[in-house]
Amino acid sequence: MPAAPHRLDVTCASTRRSKTHKEAALRADHEITDEELVELARGAGEGDLRPFDRLVKRHQGKVLGNCRYLTRAAADSEDLAQEVFLKAFFALERFEGRSSFSTWLQRIKINHCLNYLEKKKRHPQVAVDDVDLSQHKGFSVAPDAERRVRARSDRERIGFVLDSLSENLRVPLVLRDADGSSYREIADQLGIGLSAVKMRIKRAREEFRSIWREAFGEPESGEKAYRP
Numbered sequence: 001m002p003a004a005p006h007r008l009d010v011t012c013a014s015t016r017r018s019k020t021h022k023e024a025a026l027r028a029d030h031e032i033t034d035e036e037l038v039e040l041a042r043g044a045g046e047g048d049l050r051p052f053d054r055l056v057k058r059h060q061g062k063v064l065g066n067c068r069y070l071t072r073a074a075a076d077s078e079d080l081a082q083e084v085f086l087k088a089f090f091a092l093e094r095f096e097g098r099s100s101f102s103t104w105l106q107r108i109k110i111n112h113c114l115n116y117l118e119k120k121k122r123h124p125q126v127a128v129d130d131v132d133l134s135q136h137k138g139f140s141v142a143p144d145a146e147r148r149v150r151a152r153s154d155r156e157r158i159g160f161v162l163d164s165l166s167e168n169l170r171v172p173l174v175l176r177d178a179d180g181s182s183y184r185e186i187a188d189q190l191g192i193g194l195s196a197v198k199m200r201i202k203r204a205r206e207e208f209r210s211i212w213r214e215a216f217g218e219p220e221s222g223e224k225a226y227r228p
Contacts, residue, residue: 034058034101042092052092056085059102063109065155069174070113072163080116084109106179110189117167161211165204172197173204 032054040051063084068077087108095104162170172190175181181189187197 035097038092038095038101041089052089055101059105060085063105066109066174066178067113068159069162069178070110070171071116072167072170073116074159076116080113084112087112106181110175110179110181114171114189117171157212157216160215161208164211165207169200169204169207172200173208176201
């Protein structure tokens with residue numbers, strides 16, 4: 001009966017996968033690498049998202065923060081981060097291991113956020129919060145004064161300062177200082193020259209320090225904290 005060995009192989013394979021998952025579950029998070037979790041996620045049975053869920057929990061903080069900083073879209077950052085992980089999940093089979101999982105995930109995140117910004121340029125939407133009321137009589141309150149007072153933590157302050165930068169300065173700065181991308185990688189991602197990238201990042205850092213100093217003082221703490 002030729003079908004019996006096949007059923008036995010499937011059962012054995014399923015048992016081996018189950019044993020592997022149990023062994024992985026018993027290991028502390030710092031004892032298992034991203035690449036091991038990727039392999040477990042690839043070999044997991046249908047509906048078993050435990051290995052990938054561990055990857056999400058491990059990287060979600062940085063992905064969420066960087067989506068927020070790159071796009072200046074606090075309201076959309078959680079959706080953007082979720083979409084990044086969904087793209088990563090469905091592309092796992094194409095992950096070849098030539099770079100680390102975190103680097104691979106970073107590329108997905110950067111491309112997704114840049115596409116989001118490009119769509120916003122093509123289809124701009126003016127929200128009530130974006131209207132410049134300071135140009136109208138009766139609205140003479142200093143811009144962002146209330147938010148500056150509320151910004152208590154370093155993360156909130158960083159968001160405030162980055163939101164004050166133009167997109168041309170903010171995006172390369174985040175790619176360099178938060179994501180750790182090389183100047184060449186940033187030039188390729190943004191489609192601009194290497195010298196332009198260096199100039200924009202230099203100007204962005206200068207403006208970041210200037211705005212931080214004016215709003216909060218202690219520019220050194222701002223630079224140290226600028227790592228989502």
